[in-house]
Amino acid sequence: MTVRINDIVPDFKAETTDGPIDFYDWAGNGWIVLFSHPKDFTPVCTTELGRLAQLFPEFTARNCKIIGLSVDTVADHLRWKPDIEKVAGVPLPYPLIADQDLRLAKSLGMLPADAGATSKERTETNNATVRSVFVIGPDKRIRMMQTYPMNTGRNFDETLRVLDALQLSEKHDVATPVDWRRGDDVIIPHSLTEDEAKRRYPNGWRAVTPYLRYIADPTES
Incomplete structure (x- = not known):
């Protein structure tokens, strides 16, 4: 199996x-x-x-x-x-x-x-x-x-980091970038269209590419 x-x-x-x-x-x-x-x-x-x-x-x-x-x-x-x-x-x-x-x-x-x-x-x-x-x-x-x-x-510090990322993503429907840790910026999921993102995040975001859009860690706001 x-x-x-x-x-x-x-x-x-x-x-x-x-x-x-x-x-x-x-x-x-x-x-x-x-x-x-x-x-x-x-x-x-x-x-x-x-x-x-x-x-x-x-x-x-x-x-x-x-x-x-x-x-x-x-x-x-x-x-x-x-x-x-x-x-x-x-x-x-x-x-x-x-x-x-x-x-x-x-x-x-x-x-x-x-x-x-x-x-x-x-x-x-x-x-x-x-x-x-x-x-x-x-x-x-x-x-x-x-x-x-x-x-x-x-590396069980990495396991703890992954757990933080999983719990954050589940609660707030966000993704986490490479090497993310608590308090770092997070990513708007690619599945969220531009119009959907505008409604969910009216204050905007930081776009590096059209599909890589950062917002602040929602637990820090």
Whole structure:
């Protein structure tokens, strides 16, 4: 199975370090960052989980929950947890899904159907493609997805930036330019005709080309 932007993430049940969950019930009506790891007790992943623990208050302030997934058992996750907290310098405040039967990794398109039915004796190299980040909207649709190579640490400040952009676009029907951050000018969507734009933005805009039209970040006005 291949998942794409705007696909709905099916509901699922899973064992986690916080106990069993039903994903939709756990997610509620907020945003979700679901990120996956090829193996517990791996160096790059340890730094990544730690960084998300540090950024947890920022995501919470944006009505966004965090949940990790690794193709190992809950017992393994709990043994790994002190290492993550040592690296991060803060407690690990979000749950980790145990996916030892590889079911979720397959359903999210991170492993092929013939990958087997157990994580036992699999190494991070076998699971190298289980290195994804999904931002999931309140409607349970995938709004953003990234997959990183095994030896490259992910940038979760970028995930936070994307979340800001997604939430702004959803609330105000605008687009964001390259490297946009909160407070920067935003773009009037190309789908909005000139007449529609004039009605919506009577004070005008800054046009670089006929189709590239900037206005101030509406949250700053």
